[in-house]
Amino acid sequence: MRIIDILRKDLKIILSDKKSLASMILMPVIISSILSFALSGSFGGGVSGNTSQFQIAIVKEYDDNEQVDKIHRGLTSSLIAGSFDDEQRSEIVENALDLDIEEIFFEQFLGNEELKKVVSYRVEDRESAMELIRNRDVAAVVILPEDFIYDMTINLTTPFRNIVDIQVIGNTDYIIGSEVAESIMSGFADMTSSMIIGKNIFIETALSKGANENAFEDIDIIIDNISGIMDNSGANVDYIQLEGKTPVNSFQYYAVAMTTMFILYAAGYGSRTLLEEKDNITYQRMIIAGTPQWKIASGKFFMMFIFAFLQILVMVTYSSLVLNVNWGNLINVVIVSLFIIFSVAGLGTMIAAATFKAGNYKMASVFDNLIIQIMALIGGSFIPLEVLPRFIQNLSFLSINGIALKSYLRIMMGYDLGSVVSYISALLGLGIVFIAIAIFILKRKEGLRHA
Amino acid sequence: MTFLKVRELKKHFKDVKAVNEINFEVKKGEIFGLLGPNGAGKSTTISMISTLVHPDGGDIFYKGESILKNPKPLQKKLGVVPQEIALYPTLTGYENLRFWGNVYGLNGSLLKQRIEEVSKIIGIKDRLKHQIEKYSGGMKRRLNIGAALLHEPELLIMDEPTVGIDPQSRNHILDTVLELNKKGMTIIYTSHYMEEVEYLCSRISIMDQGQIIASGSKGELVEIIKGNKRINLKFDNISDTLLGKIKEISYINNVEIISDEVAITTNNGEAIFKDIINKVSETDSSILSIDVKKPNLEEVFLHLTGKALRD
Known part of the structure; x- marks a missing residue:
């Protein structure tokens, strides 16, 4: 047989x-x-429903001290300084240096109680972060660029606009987790854009209350420029898949x-x-x-x-x-x-x-x-x-x-x-x-x- | 050398002595019958001969060699027709035969040839392409037999092969058994149908409660009750008074009610009718019919055990 x-x-x-x-x-x-x-929507275009907490790694590409110096230098440079008198300039510099971008990002935004239910973060250097994502210990890596603090400060305290490119590197093993990380960072970009709009309205209002006419003689152009670039200004989020793997x-x-x-x-x-x-x-x-x-x-x-x-x-x-x-x-x-x-x-x-x-x-x-x-x-x-x-x-x-x-x-x-x-x-x-x-x-x- | 010899064979299931130290022999070329009621131990006995169940004691010898020590020679030459339809219902008749041929090591053209021959013997050649779940009970039984014949066994064990089928299929199966035996196949046939065993078997062992209570040819077994007559009486009314009166006849060995008849056994056939008529006339009952039974294995079993085969 x-x-x-x-x-x-x-x-x-x-x-x-x-x-x-x-x-x-x-x-x-x-x-x-x-x-x-x-369930095709749950995979390609965002996440809905209750999810468990994902962990992300955040890489700070910037140097804190260097950023402070750069802010100081930038705000006293001829381009920006030329628009304000001494008193206004020193007030802007003082306000800018008081503005704590890290606190806004880490504590007010990522530390938000609702957001904490979805995502937790750890700050790592780039190498460690990439190791973590390769080992599937984190769902995504968020890279804050070299001039993150400087650019964000300029965006939030002056009428000028600097592009902030935040990178999100997703782990394809976490189909939803990496999508969530991207969505959260897009949320941050939207939030900062809203802040910038509010700030611009504030500046416009301040001008109307009797700011130096010479200093602001081109303010119409500046406001127009701000409005014109508003849609594509502030923080951008670039989503990248890990090592080119397809989700x-x-x-x-x-x-x-x-x-x-x-x-x-x-x-x-x-x-x-x-x-x-x-x-x-x-x-x-x-x-x-x-x-x-x-x-x-x-x-x-x-x-x-x-x-x-x-x-x-x-x-x-x-x-x-x-x-x-x-x-x-x-x-x-x-x-x-x-x-x-x-x-x-x-x-x-x-x-x-x-x-x-x-x-x-x-x-x-x-x-x-x-x-x-x-x-x-x-x-x-x-x-x-x-x-x-x-x-x-x-x-x-x-x-x-x-x-x-x-x-x-x-x-x-x-x-x-x-x-x-x-x-x-x-x-x-x-x-x-x-x-x-x-x-x-x-x-x-x-x-x-x-x- | 005896073809198959069973010695002191014993099998107990907990406290039940299913088979209790039985002895018998099967000669080459004969049809050997194991007769007994359900639960007598027939199936357990053939399960042990088939090497499926290991005995608790005793031995079985096939051509002088113990099958407990070396079952292979017997397994190759043994065909077993189980009481149940041991086939695959969703497969066709042909697929079933092919598989059971494979089980016995047959393949290729030899297997095809054997399927052809066997399907002729069992008379289902024209239905081989159908799934067997669509077969009648009789056809399934025939295929069940066919599956055991493919490898041309020397010894065929048939365990109650006609249970639950129509008379036509039953007759076909009985004729097939005789035909196979004529070709030289040795057959062990178990049944609780006395007529089948009487019709087929040259030698018979009667089993009851795990023991062989009688063995021999049909003639030898009937000799046991030589002189004993069995008479079945039908009355318009069977009462305790009537039975009491009949039991007063001293030479009546046994009185019992079977269905609507009173069955008596006696070894004095001469005076019995006169005495019965006299006794019945003393009661309110009247005799409707008298039937004198010819001695058969049923009578032998009744004589030996005091109960009917189908009880």
């Missing part, structure tokens, strides 16, 4: 079961399509999420088959014919392996052709898939052995109806993990689909195979552990054969 004969028979049985085929192959296709369209969209995410969830049903299906063979007496008939038990169990393992592969093949083909999903490097996708399937088939074999030993289908039913749902939730198949509480994110490593999802997403983002070695090693390890447990259970079960 060859394992391939058992495998061929098991595959024929599953392929003749239209109900199972529909639920395990058509359902992920349908659900991923619905979720992709329904995934909702179609990609849910194609992967549903694939990794529904292949668990292959394990659920397989987990019943060993006991079904026994209930149908076909198991006993094979044993009587001298078929070793390990060959029967191996047939189940490979049946789940091939069926899960078929599920992935259908999902990859469908999502690529119909939803235009880019899965990334195909060879890497195949390699990652093989490890995922190995783990899934191992899990199914372990539950099949336990179900066989128990002599009833309770365990397989609990796996189908409860465990898969829990794994789907903690693995990020329903909702992206990063918006879930931190403890759930930590649990994701307990779910095959969670590890599988992370592996696929990284391949989609353009990472190489090396970046998923830890994931595929975990999948391989889990698969081996599951198979070892299955062997242990079945060896113990062999005693019952003689009962």
Whole structure:
């Protein structure tokens, strides 16, 4: 008796079961399509709903002391100084130096109670910040430019406009987190623009109350200029993806999420088959014919392996052709898939052995109806993990689909195979552990054969 | 050398002695019957012969070699038809036969040829392409037998192969068994249908409560109750008074009510009718019919155990 004969028979049985085929192959296709369209806004154009707190790193490219000197020099330079008399100039310099941009940015803006619920920050040098983002310890890095303090001070205390380019470097692993960081910094840019507008109105009003006419004889031009450049002045936010990696969209995410969830049903299906063979007496008939038990169990393992592969093949083909999903490097996708399937088939074999030993289908039913749902939730198949509480994110490593999802997403983002070695090693390890447990259970079960 | 020998075979499930130190032999080329009511221990016995269940004691020898020590030679030459339909319902008849052929190591053209031959023997050649869940009960039973014949076994064990099927399929199966035996196949046939065992088997062991209570040919077994007559009487009214009066006849061995009849066994067939009529006339009951039964295995079982085979 060859394992391939058992495998061929098991595959024929599953392929003749239209109900199972529909639920395990058509359902992920349908659900991923619905979720992709329904939640596309949450991925491409901002975030809605409750999110957990993201951490960002802030890099100060400026030197505090140097900035103070520069402000002093700038405000007493001929261009600016020429517009004011001595008294006004010294008052402007004094006010400018009193203005604490860092306090506005760090304490008033980022320290806002509402914002603190969404984001926390740490100040790092550029090198450390980039290390943190590479290690996925932060969702984004915000780089405040060399003249951040100077430019912001000029913008807020004089009618002049300097462009402030704030860079946000997003980590593509944090699909939503990096979007949130970008949104927050855009919010800061909008806020400072509002302050600048208010300040300009103030200056205009001050002029109307009798400021030196000579000093302000060109104020109309200045005001016009300010108004003219208002739209593109103040702080700009440039969003950059880490190391040129592409972020995934909702179609990609849910194609992967549903694939990794529904292949668990292959394990659920397989987990019943060993006991079904026994209930149908076909198991006993094979044993009587001298078929070793390990060959029967191996047939189940490979049946789940091939069926899960078929599920992935259908999902990859469908999502690529119909939803235009880019899965990334195909060879890497195949390699990652093989490890995922190995783990899934191992899990199914372990539950099949336990179900066989128990002599009833309770365990397989609990796996189908409860465990898969829990794994789907903690693995990020329903909702992206990063918006879930931190403890759930930590649990994701307990779910095959969670590890599988992370592996696929990284391949989609353009990472190489090396970046998923830890994931595929975990999948391989889990698969081996599951198979070892299955062997242990079945060896113990062999005693019952003689009962 | 005896083809199959069972010695002191024992299997207990907790406190239940399912099989209790039984002995019998099966000769090459015969149809050996194991007759007994449900729960007698027949299925446990054949499970042990099939190497599926390990005995608690005793041994089984196939051509002189213990199958407990080396089951492989028997497994290769053994075909088992389980009481249940041990097939895959969503596969076609052909796919089922092919798989069971594979199980016994058959492949390629040899397997095709054997499927052809076996499907002729069991008479379902024209339905092989259909899923067997669409088969009638009788056809499933026939395919169940066919799956055990593909590798041309020397020994075929059939466990209640006609349970729950129509008379036509039953007759087909019984004829198939005889035909296979004519070709030289040794068969162990278990049933609680006395007529089947009587019809097919050259030697029979009767089992009850895990023990073999009688063995021999049909003629030898009937000899056990030689001189005993079984008479079934039908009355318009069966009362305790009536039964009491009948039991007063000294040479009646046993009186019991079976359905609406009173069954009596006696070893004095000469005076019985006169005495019964006299006793019944002393009661309010009247005799409607008298049926004198020919001795058969049912009678033997009743004689040996005091209960009917189908109880």
